[in-house]
Amino acid sequence: xxxxxxxxxxxxxxxxxxxxxxxxxxxxxxxxxxxxxxxxxxxxxxxxxxxxxxxxxxxxxxxxxxxxxxxxxxxxxxxxxxxxxxxxxxxxxxxxxxxxxxxxxxxxxxxxxxxxxxxxxxxxxxxxxxxxxxxxxxxxxxxxxxxxxxxxxxxxxxxxxxxxxxxxxxxxxxxxxxxxxxxxxxxxxxxxxxxxxxxxxxxxxxxxxxxxxxxxxxxxxxxxxxxxxxxxxxxxxxxxxxxxxxxxxxxxxxxxxxxxxxxxxxxxxxxxxxxxxxxxxxxxxxxxxxxxxxxxxxxxxxxxxxxxxxxxxxxxxxxxxxxxxxx
Ligand SMILES: Nc1ncnc2c1ncn2[C@@H]1O[C@H](COP(=O)(O)OP(=O)(O)OP(=O)(O)O)[C@@H](O)[C@H]1O
Numbered sequence: 001x002x003x004x005x006x007x008x009x010x011x012x013x014x015x016x017x018x019x020x021x022x023x024x025x026x027x028x029x030x031x032x033x034x035x036x037x038x039x040x041x042x043x044x045x046x047x048x049x050x051x052x053x054x055x056x057x058x059x060x061x062x063x064x065x066x067x068x069x070x071x072x073x074x075x076x077x078x079x080x081x082x083x084x085x086x087x088x089x090x091x092x093x094x095x096x097x098x099x100x101x102x103x104x105x106x107x108x109x110x111x112x113x114x115x116x117x118x119x120x121x122x123x124x125x126x127x128x129x130x131x132x133x134x135x136x137x138x139x140x141x142x143x144x145x146x147x148x149x150x151x152x153x154x155x156x157x158x159x160x161x162x163x164x165x166x167x168x169x170x171x172x173x174x175x176x177x178x179x180x181x182x183x184x185x186x187x188x189x190x191x192x193x194x195x196x197x198x199x200x201x202x203x204x205x206x207x208x209x210x211x212x213x214x215x216x217x218x219x220x221x222x223x224x225x226x227x228x229x230x231x232x233x234x235x236x237x238x239x240x241x242x243x244x245x246x247x248x249x250x251x252x253x254x255x256x257x258x259x260x261x262x263x264x265x266x267x268x269x270x271x272x273x274x275x276x277x278x279x280x281x282x283x284x285x286x287x288x289x290x291x292x293x294x295x296x297x298x299x300x301x302x303x304x305x306x307x308x309x310x311x312x313x314x315x316x317x318x319x320x321x322x323x324x325x326x327x
Contacts, residue, residue: 005031005066005156007052007189012061012071014047021047023213024061029191029206031156034183036200036221037193039210040236045193046161048210052191053082053159065156076102081155085162087146089134096121096130099148120148123182140171147182158183160192164199176202197237201225209233226253230327241293242325250322257295258316259283259307265314269293271307283307285315 007029014022022044029035037045050056052063054075063071070078089098096117097104103113121127124144134142143163150158163179164172180203183190194200200207201221208218209232217224217233228234231242234251241252262268272292273284281302283295293315307313 002028003031005189007031007157007191008062008064009048009052010062010064012048012051012063013059014044014051014056015059020213022051025210025213025215027208027215027218029157029189031189032187033205034180034190034203035192035206035208036204037191037208037210038195038197038200038236039216040195043210044213045195045210049082049159049161049191049193052157053080054078055082076105076153079156080159081150081153081157082159082161083146083150083163085165087134087142087166089142089145089149091134094131094133095126095137095145098134098145099152101149102153116152117148120152121145123151123185124148139167140175143167143175147179151186155188157189157191160190162193162195164194164196172199179203209236211236227323229323229325231325232327234323234325239296243291243293244289245322247324249325251325252317252322254282254294254296255280256317256321257293259285259295259297260314260316262312262314265316267291267293267315269313269315271309271311271313274309285313287315 009025009027011024011026012022013024025048037048039045047056051058054073058071062069065079096114099120100113100117103116121130124147126141126144126148129137129141137145164175167175176199192203204221206218207221207224209216209224211232217229224233225237228237228240228251231249234240234242239254241254241257243250243252267287269285269287271283272286275282279299280296281299283297285293285295287293
C-alpha cells in the first residue's frame, strides 16, 4: 500500500564521465520500512544513497519524497539525513555539540538545541558521555553519536552508508540489533547500504540487490533469499546451488539437497570435499556432468552414516524447492 511518505526513485541515473554508476533505477521504498541496498563493490549502492542524500548530483531522473521531487534540493532541505561510514564527527566538538550542530546551523537558540540534543543522546544511550570529545569514545559509542547527530533533524528517511563496517564482528552484531530496534521505535524509513548478505538478512524488511548499476531483484528478505530470480542473486545471497537441468537453470538451497545412495538420486555425483560447520556438515560434490553442488546436512544425520571424499552418491531434492532462473 502506498503512503504519503514513501520515497520513490524514478529512472534515477548517475554518470561519472562515461561510467554509468547507476542506470535508470526505479524503486519505491515504503515509508517506515528498513531497506538494505545490497551488492558487490562498485555496483552503484553508495552513488544511489549519496544521490538520495543530496551529496552527489543526479545525472537524470527524480527522487520523490512525500510527493515532491527532492533531487535538486540542498541536503538539509530534503527530509533525509545521512550517517557516514566513518561517522564524520567533528573532533574538536564535544558529543553534545556534535549532535546539536545542525540545529546551530539552522539558528536554533542554545538552550533549545542542547535540550533536543540531550533527548537524542538519551535515545542512543549516550547521556553520560555528553561532554566528551569523539576521540575519547569507542567505535560503537562514536557510532551512536553519529546516529543521534543524523536524527536530530527529524528526517523522514535515514540513510546509512555501511554503518557497521568499522566495528569488530562482536560489536557489529550487537549494533545491528540496536539499529533495528531504533528504526522500529522511530518508525521512519531506513535505507542501509551494505555488501554483507548476513547483515541485510538480519536487518531488512526489504532487500534491494544491485548489480552493474541496476536493481537485479528487490523484495522481502525471505523472498530474495528463498526465491532468487537470477544466477547472480542466487550466488550473491549464498546458501544456494545453481544447477543446469534439461528444463533450464535452477537455484536450490544447499540445505534442500539430499544425499542418497548412488542409484537413488536424480543426479549421480562424487564427494570432493567435506567441511564440518558445527550444527551441519557441508559436502561438496561433483556430478557426472561436471557440475559442482554443495549439500548441507545436519551433523547428526551426517555422522549417523558418514561418507568420505571419493565416495559415489546420488543427489536428490524436492522439485518444489527448485527456483527457475531468468538469467
Ligand atoms: N567520484 C567518482 N568519479 C568517477 N567514478 C566514480 C566516482 N564514484 C564512484 N565511481 C564509479 O561508479 C561506480 C559505482 O560506485 P559506487 O561507489 O556507487 O559503488 P558501491 O556499490 O557503493 O561500491 P563500494 O561497495 O565499493 O562502495 C564504480 O564503477 C565507481 O568506480
